[in-house]
Amino acid sequence: MKKIIIAENDPNFKNDIAAQPGSESFMRCFTCGTCTASCPVAEVHDEYDPRKIIRMAILGMREEVLSSDILWMCSRCYTCAALCPQNVKFTDVISILRDMAVKEGYAPQERLDQARELDKAIQSLRCKIIDSKLHPDQSDSKEIIKALEDELKKEWQ
Ligand code: SF4
Ligand code: SF4
Structure with missing residues (x-):
């Protein structure tokens, strides 16, 4: 398992995400896992885990998140958003992360x-x-x- 070195992460990443309309509440996530358990993509893809993506974003793992192939696996079905007890709109968060990946040069338009x-x-x-x-x-x-x-x-x- 890869070590996470907090000092090397970007503490502004979570604030940049939360500043975008639709993801204001994403830091309320308390890692209950409802999103992952209900996600049709996570059901068929071992590496896909919306709860983990949120945790990585909150920890400031900007490069790892924005350069990840995993970002493109979400089918934007809104199941996670409908079931989240903390009203985290993960589908919107994924859209914001994809936009950021393009704007910051991690993926082409x-x-x-x-x-x-x-x-x-x-x-x-x-x-x-x-x-x-x-x-x-x-x-x-x-x-x-x-x-x-x-x-x-x-x-x-
Ligand atoms: S369902 Fe909501 S609170 Fe639970 S892990 Fe997913 S985003 Fe976080
Ligand atoms: S919107 Fe994406 S992360 Fe959420 S349940 Fe659907 S496929 Fe999974």
Whole structure:
């Protein structure tokens, strides 16, 4: 496990986040874990943990958070925000962190657009697959495979 050296962290990071509309209450987090337990991404990704991202942000781990691939895994479903007992709007916090990552040069602007487009494409694909399960006689599995292949071919920066 990597050691956290507080003196090397950025004490202003949490204040920069809290200054943005939507994340004013994020420091109220008392690490109950409800967000992580209810998150559909955490359910399938071992490394994804919204509670941990908040803790790292509060500890001032600016570079680790903003440069992390994990930041782009959230599907922005708002489940965590709806269930948080401390009214932390983690979905908004993630959006703010992504914006900060772009502004501070940790990620290119294109990645924000790509993440939005991918979320839309995934929902469309999900609807197509459910439809094909409900109506197998009317479904076109080639269309689903093609849509999936098209997404996989797109490059991410
Ligand atoms: S549910 Fe809210 S209070 Fe609990 S760990 Fe997540 S953000 Fe923190
Ligand atoms: S908004 Fe993101 S972190 Fe929150 S439950 Fe949905 S996928 Fe998980």
